[in-house]
Amino acid sequence: MQIDNKEFKPNIVAFCCNWCSYAGADLAGTSRLSYPADVKIIKVPCSCRVNPMFILRAFEKGADGVILCGCHPGDCHYSTGNYYTRRRMTLLFSMLNYLGIENGRTRVEWVSAAEGVKFSTVMNEFVEKIHSLGENVRLGDLRCKR
Amino acid sequence: MQKIIERAKELLSKGEVARVLGWKKGDLAYNPEPAFFNCTDELTSFTYNGFCGANLSKYMIEASKLDGKTLVFLKPCDTYSFNQLIKEHRVDREKAYIIGVSCSGNYSVEKINKAGIKGIESIEIDGENLKVQTIYGQKTMAAKDALMERCTVCKGKEHKIFDELIEINTAYQNEDVTSRFDMVEKLEAMTSEERFIFWQNELSKCIRCNACRNACPACSCRKCVFDSNNFDSAQKANVDSFEEKMFHIIRAFHVAGRCTDCGECSRVCPQGIPLHLLNRKFIKDINEFYGEFQAGEDAQSKGPLTSFTLEDVEPSIVGERK
Numbered sequence: 370m371q372i373d374n375k376e377f378k379p380n381i382v383a384f385c386c387n388w389c390s391y392a393g394a395d396l397a398g399t400s401r402l403s404y405p406a407d408v409k410i411i412k413v414p415c416s417c418r419v420n421p422m423f424i425l426r427a428f429e430k431g432a433d434g435v436i437l438c439g440c441h442p443g444d445c446h447y448s449t450g451n452y453y454t455r456r457r458m459t460l461l462f463s464m465l466n467y468l469g470i471e472n473g474r475t476r477v478e479w480v481s482a483a484e485g486v487k488f489s490t491v492m493n494e495f496v497e498k499i500h501s502l503g504e505n506v507r508l509g510d511l512r513c514k515r
Numbered sequence: 516m517q518k519i520i521e522r523a524k525e526l527l528s529k530g531e532v533a534r535v536l537g538w539k540k541g542d543l544a545y546n547p548e549p550a551f552f553n554c555t556d557e558l559t560s561f562t563y564n565g566f567c568g569a570n571l572s573k574y575m576i577e578a579s580k581l582d583g584k585t586l587v588f589l590k591p592c593d594t595y596s597f598n599q600l601i602k603e604h605r606v607d608r609e610k611a612y613i614i615g616v617s618c619s620g621n622y623s624v625e626k627i628n629k630a631g632i633k634g635i636e637s638i639e640i641d642g643e644n645l646k647v648q649t650i651y652g653q654k655t656m657a658a659k660d661a662l663m664e665r666c667t668v669c670k671g672k673e674h675k676i677f678d679e680l681i682e683i684n685t686a687y688q689n690e691d692v693t694s695r696f697d698m699v700e701k702l703e704a705m706t707s708e709e710r711f712i713f714w715q716n717e718l719s720k721c722i723r724c725n726a727c728r729n730a731c732p733a734c735s736c737r738k739c740v741f742d743s744n745n746f747d748s749a750q751k752a753n754v755d756s757f758e759e760k761m762f763h764i765i766r767a768f769h770v771a772g773r774c775t776d777c778g779e780c781s782r783v784c785p786q787g788i789p790l791h792l793l794n795r796k797f798i799k800d801i802n803e804f805y806g807e808f809q810a811g812e813d814a815q816s817k818g819p820l821t822s823f824t825l826e827d828v829e830p831s832i833v834g835e836r837k
Contacts, residue, residue: 421768422740425761442825452823455830456805460771460820462833463800464764464793467702469711472834507711509757 379433379499381408383492384423386416388446389481390438396485404492407499408436415439416477417450421461424475428508434474434499438488441479451479470507473498516563518681519588519616524555526586532612533583536574538567544637545624549574551585563588563683565640568621568663570779572596572606573732579607587611590618592665594675595775595811596732601676602814603773605735615674617683620658620666625787627661665778665791668695675812695776699795714760720786721759727780727790733770733810740765767793772801772820775811804828 385391391412397404413419416439427435437458439451458477466472476498478491519537526532539550539560547562549569570593578585589597594615600606619640627635627647634650644655669692674680702710728734728741741762767774767790776798780790801808801819805827808819 422765425764429757429761449823452825452827453820455827456820456823458830459804459828459832460797460800461764461768462830464768464796466707466833467710467793467796468714468760468764469707469709471707475830477830508760 377500377504379407379496379504380431381405381434381436381496381499382427382432383408383410384413384416384419384435384437385410385480386418386439386446386451387412387414389440389444389479390416390488392482393438393480393484393488396482397488398485400485402485402489404489405496407496408492415445415447415450416454417445417447417457419454421457424461425508428474428505431505431509433502433505434476434495436476436478436491436495438478438480438491441481444481465508471502473502474505474508516561516683518683519563519614520558520561522614522681523552523558523561523586526612527552527555527558531584532586533581534578534585535561536571536578536585536587537561538563538569538571538588544635545622545627551578563616564638565620565622566624566638568779568782570596570730570732570777572600573730573735575606575611576600576735579605579610581610584610584612586614588614588616589674589677590616591672591674592618592670592775592777593732594677595670595809596777597811598676598814599733599773599775599811600735602811602816602818603735608814613677613679615677615680617672617681620669621663621782622658622661623663623782626663627656630656630660632656663778663782664789665776665781668693670776670809676814695795696799698789698792699799702792702796717788718759718763720788721763722786723759723762724785726783726785728766730779730783731766731770731774732777732779733773733775734766736769740769763790763793766790767797770794771797772808772818773810774798775809804832 385394394410416437419437424435439454442451445451462475465475476495480488523535527535535552537552538547540562541547545566547567549571552558571587571589572593575587601608632647632649632654635647636650637648639646640658643658645658645661647654774794776794778791784790805819
């Protein structure tokens with residue numbers, strides 16, 4: 370048996386909407402703001418494209434935290450997409466909490482295309498939170514961690 | 516029951532309906548099953564009693580595709596599901612002739628067995644008691660103790676949609692209705708760790724028989740996400756602890772805002788998993804966050820997940836509460 374004493378490196382999935390948050394991430398990059406490399410960004414057309422299954426699937430495949438970024442309510446490129454996201458995710462997160470999953474593993478943040486600073490602070494905060502929560506065991510699929 | 520059969524025969528022989536959807540006697544005293552009756556002769560095996568738990572609304576999806584009207588018997592709580600299916604354009608109101616039958620609660624044979632009564636031959640409701648004829652002799656138990664969980668939190672005896680009502684003299688009416696969110700609140704009061712263990716215990720019993728999915732009147736997609744071959748936990752026994760959780764979260768989420776809390780999922784679960792607790796959590800959250808909503812109350816209103824207001828709470832509220 371191999372003893373693994375490597376430092377915990379979380380896997381974090383960030384769903385970013387094409388119009389605001391992905392551009393926000395871009396701005397963070399061009400502004401030379403840093404955020405941890407543990408964050409893997411997945412671009413989606415709108416935050417409401419994110420089916421609750423995507424989030425569960427990310428956890429199944431070994432994510433330790435999932436963050437969903439979209440345009441601020443009222444600023445959605447498709448007018449109303451993020452309002453639906455807001456209701457959906459509130460209920461999903463509440464359900465995960467009800468099943469005994471730690472609260473901080475999921476998060477929704479509204480980041481506009483002009484908020485590069487916000488993007489990098491949010492990601493830094495989130496990664497720190499996941500570091501303090503440690504590895505995701507309660508919502509994981511053990512087969513993926515072989 | 517005679518009144519129901521006579522009315523069904525009348526409508527069938529007059530040709531007003533092409534078939535009757537009801538319950539027929541099962542192999543045992545306590546397992547009547549849903550059935551279509553196409554001619555008056557078949558109606559001899561029709562039955563309606565405290566064990567006719569099946570919600571017939573879902574069968575109307577298929578019946579709506581057949582020629583002619585279908586006479587369907589709905590209990591008060593089944594009419595909510597029917598309304599919801601009309602709202603989603605899954606059933607054709609014109610193809611249904613609904614007779615609302617009164618209900619005095621459904622009994623659970625598991626609860627009767629748990630009370631130490633086995634080898635049941637026949638069951639009779641006698642006032643506030645159930646008279647059970649068993650192979651070991653006659654036994655009695657309080658009807659209240661044999662009621663299904665969903666009936667102890669009954670939504671009411673009012674039919675929400677019907678063409679005619681048939682009142683049946685019901686010997687016993689449960690008046691002692693408790694709040695349906697009691698158990699949800701109890702779970703919410705636990706620590707995260709305790710809740711995790713509770714659900715791990717319950718959901719690990721799951722054998723993925725899909726009975727909850729198949730019985731649920733809200734689960735009515737023609738092509739189900741769980742039937743996709745690309746889905747990891749599709750149509751097979753679970754290999755590890757995550758799959759059943761994912762299955763049950765998704766199942767409950769897909770009916771969130773549409774679940775009328777009819778309790779069919781828990782009734783049909785062969786493993787006795789309290790699946791209604793997942794649905795009720797969504798109902799409770801929707802009530803708290805977006806205002807009181809009862810799915811199936813009518814056939815027009817917009818569901819909470821297909822509408823929004825500008826002032827909705829942010830998802831971060833989940834962490835802030837408690």
